[in-house]
Amino acid sequence: MSDPIDWVALSGRRAKGKRPEYFEDPALDRLYSTVFALAAEVSALRERQDTVERMLDEKGTISREDIETYQPDRAAGEERGLATRAYVSRIMRGFQQHVEAMEADDPPIMDIVEKLARE
């Protein structure tokens, strides 16, 4: 075949087209990229751990090949899907509660502190 390629370097190539800047500080844009890539890695690790546990339950012993080719059946797929949903909701709690707060429109806590001091 052709010359070997550096798949690690090539896979990270940027897409042509100016990337929007979402935040005033570019460091925050970079940080988002890192944090959520890490979040995906933790999720993948959790899933791998689940695979190992399920296969040990089932067979008592496993090989790397078993892990790489594991395909959850329907029930296991749903359990793992639910676990991933719960994981996403944990790491995204701040964003989700931000939305709830927009709906609630609470007054500043000092208003309540002062009110309770008064009434």
Add this chain to the structure above:
Amino acid sequence: MASDLPPPYTALTRHPMMPRTNHDEAARFNFLTHFNRFLSGGVGAGNKLAYANEVLPAFRAEHGRDPEHRYEIRDAMNQNDWHRMWSALKRNSMEMRQHNGRQAVLRQLDELDAMAEQYIDSSGLLELDPSVEQPHYQTAVDIHCQPGGYHSEERSGDVTVGANYDVGLFATTGGALGGLNDGGGQAVVEWAKKERPDWQPKRILDIGCTVGHNAVPIAQAFPGAEVIAIDTAAASLRYGAARAAAMGVTNIKFVQASGEDLSRWADGTFDWVQTTMFLHELSSKAMPKLLAEANRVLTPGGLILHIEQPQYSDDMPLFEQFMRDWDAFNNNEPFWSAMHGRDLKDVMAGAGFPRESQFVAGVRAVADPEIFPPSPDDGEEDFGRAAIWNAYGAWKPAEQAAAA
């Protein structure tokens, strides 16, 4: 409780050309699937709240009126903290999908290229034409933030971009396109069979086919027909032809050609001309040119059908238009906004399809509901990405030549 969970990545059908994902690559796609659902679901609603509670009141205070165009909402929302955070999350999700897909594809590119070559050589399903130029609207930016777009090569004759598109589409759509990512094509087939149960088209043209995931189900559903699937991008066609051959499809040919110039086909060659999620990848001048060519090669009595997200009409609230426009500015879809702002019926009429011959129908992805739950309905719609589309079409009048 868990019935609306997206299926695991491993539920995808592994046709022979599909890049093999290892455990963690599949798991990363699983994360992205859930992450995307999270962003379009509950927290997606934050955009509307931010607009109603903060952005709209501020706009009214400043201008003394409501926004009159989706771009005014966009300018204002782009200053809003919540919308910026949400957009950053969504953009990163797309970039991560591309990165994960490319790692999977590129680490096994030798095998994929070799396999593609074999399938192409033995099937004869591919016909490339190096004289076809890549149109500017395909090369101005890398569409969908896919590095290299749909046309570039990592090395001569490779299948990277096509393979990456196929391997990761699942994550973008949350599995809503079914096991072979072909829910769009299946939807077209279901519509056609219901509309005209006895219709047996003989020659079908699919314009802008990329990897043929929506053309193949048409070929499979009409085994007596010959399907010509065209695209300007050889890199996508190579993968598409190999994929179709690997799936055992023989009545399709992948041809490198531009929809703007169908001169190699005589007037009235095709019984059916199809585009699926493609018109928005064109440009203002290219779209009418392509539609006029489609009209020319379509036989009187034949069908033209376009699957797209709904056009923006005066009935569609400006805020919804703005949300549906997100991909145009954040996911490298530069014609998306202008295209959806058009009245497609006018454009079609200008290309020679009389208004009375036109129709609009709603279709949604057809996938095995046992494994692939449908796209979330309106309340949680992932604006512009849900597998729920409009079909804009026309049956070309038999007497059109006389009328024109």
